[in-house]
Amino acid sequence: MTKFVEQKTKQIPVKYDDNIQSxxxxxxxxxxxxxRLVRTVKMDPKLTESERNESLARLFAPLSYKDIQQNFVMDGIKHDVGVSFRSSMANMMRxxxxxxxxxxxxxxxxxxKVHDFQFGRQLGIPVPRTFADGVRAEMLQLRAxxxxxxxxxxxxxxxxxxxxDLSLLSIKTRMTYNDFEEAARAAGVDAVxxxxxxxxxxxGADGNLAPDMKIYAFYGEPGLFIEIExxxxxxxxxRHATFGPGGDRVDVNLKYEMMSGNGIPEGAADIARTxxxxTPVPFLRIxxxxxxxxxxxxxITPHPGDTYAGDLRDQADREFGEMFLEAEARLLxxxxxxxxxxxxxxVYGASPSTTHPRS
Known part of the structure; x- marks a missing residue:
């Protein structure tokens, strides 16, 4: 039986103790x-119902559900306190x-990525032709x-x-390398x-590499399209262009350098839905x-970056949090x-013994 006892505070270095407590x-x-403001707003007879709800929504917005006091539980539910894409992602990872x-x-x-392509093929999704599949570095033959x-x-x-000329252009840094092992080391990858x-x-149409289209997909419902050059x-x-499900331009990330973009390509939404x-999770980035x-x-990216505090705008975090909850309900x-x-x-199996490891 688990015993709930008061835990003794672990010793903290003296030089940090005051700052931490402050x-x-x-x-x-x-x-x-x-x-205190919540109580004041709820009791103010001069406020209209609309003004009261708007003020309470703003007060509840920065709170997580662990902050809710007992007297305000129903207010917390009414105002969806704690609804957050960031929080939902963290909970899913836990x-x-x-x-x-x-x-x-x-x-x-x-x-x-090998399994991702197998999954895509099984569902009729177009995937690039594969010339080598999970091979060791010494077996990898470079081809233009x-x-x-x-x-x-x-x-x-x-x-x-x-x-x-068989040189290697890094997709991430745009640096060019003439040696494969040097390129791998620069990326922090063990080539061997x-x-x-x-x-x-x-x-793409210009003969260069096709632009990336990254889609936030909430168990069958696309929520965001991110075009990247x-x-x-x-x-x-x-540079980025971000679009809502209907193709409208949206601004969701504080750090993106924006461009006009080409819009949502035909077939992209259907691929994300499929x-x-x-997949038995509420969220994926396709x-x-x-x-x-x-x-x-x-x-297929289960845990994308650019979704954390300081990256994703608070309004977008809230809206995607709502989509995440809806996706969880549909999945359940x-x-x-x-x-x-x-x-x-x-394709993927469910446990380490059934996930088809590469030999």
Whole structure:
């Protein structure tokens, strides 16, 4: 039986003790001020119902549900206190960790791109032609007009375009390398230990690499489309165009360098719906290559960056948080009604013993 006892405070270095306590006290004082204002707003007879609700919504917005006092539980539910995409993502990652401890691995980070392509093919999603599939570095043959990348990774680390002279152009940094091992070291990738993929390079209408289209997908419902041009902004930064589900321009990220973009390519939304509705999690980011001959699957990213405080705007965090909760509800209903996700499990498995490891 678990015993709940008061825990003794672990010793804190003296030089930090006062600063830590001061920061905690400031935070608690801020919470107390919010609750005093909540009581004042609720009791003010001069406010209209609309004014009262708007003021309460603003006061509740920065709170998480652990901050809710008992007398205001129903207000917390009414105003959806704690609804946040960032919080939902963190909770999902914690849940996946607990599942892993019990032998189930579902849509982990560091996704295996070989499996992503197998999953896409099984669902009829276009994928680039593959010339090498999970091979060791010494077996990798460079060929012009292809992309090479490690089977596991994120944020374009270790991803290169093989150019006509067989030099390697980093997709992430735009640096060019003449030696494969040097390129891998620069990306922090162990060329010897890693397994590699060599695939067809998908081209855009201008003959260059096709722009990326990254889609936030909430169990069958696309919520955001992010078009990316790599290295065309100031100081070689990426430029972005962001669109809502209806194709309208939206501003969701504080750090993006924006561009007008080309809009949502035909077929992109359907691909995102198909992949996400067949995966037993409420959220995935579907990464596509918007080529001149249509969209091709790039990879599936369960835990994307650019979603944290200081990156994602608060209003977007709230709206995507609502979509996440709706997706969780739809997923739970499907599970209760017996949906098996057979396509997903046939490719990825559910546990370390069934996830088809590469030899």
């Amino acid at each position: 920061a905690i006290n400031s935070h608690l004082d801020g919470l107390r001020q919010i609750w 849940l996946k960790r607990r599942l892993r401890q019990r032998g189930y691995v579902i849509a982990p980070g560091g996704n295996n 007009g292809t992309i090479i990348k490690p089977t596991q990774g994120a944020n374009s680390q270790g991803v290169y375009l093989v150019q006509d 230990k890693s397994r590699w993929i060599c695939e067809e390079a998908v081209l 790599r290295g065309t902004g100031k100081n070689g930064r990426n 992949l996400s509705i067949n 990464d596509l290559l918007a080529g001149v001959n249509g969209c091709f699957l790039g990879e 209903i499907d599970l209760l009604e017996g949906k098996s996700f057979s396509s997903y499990f046939s």
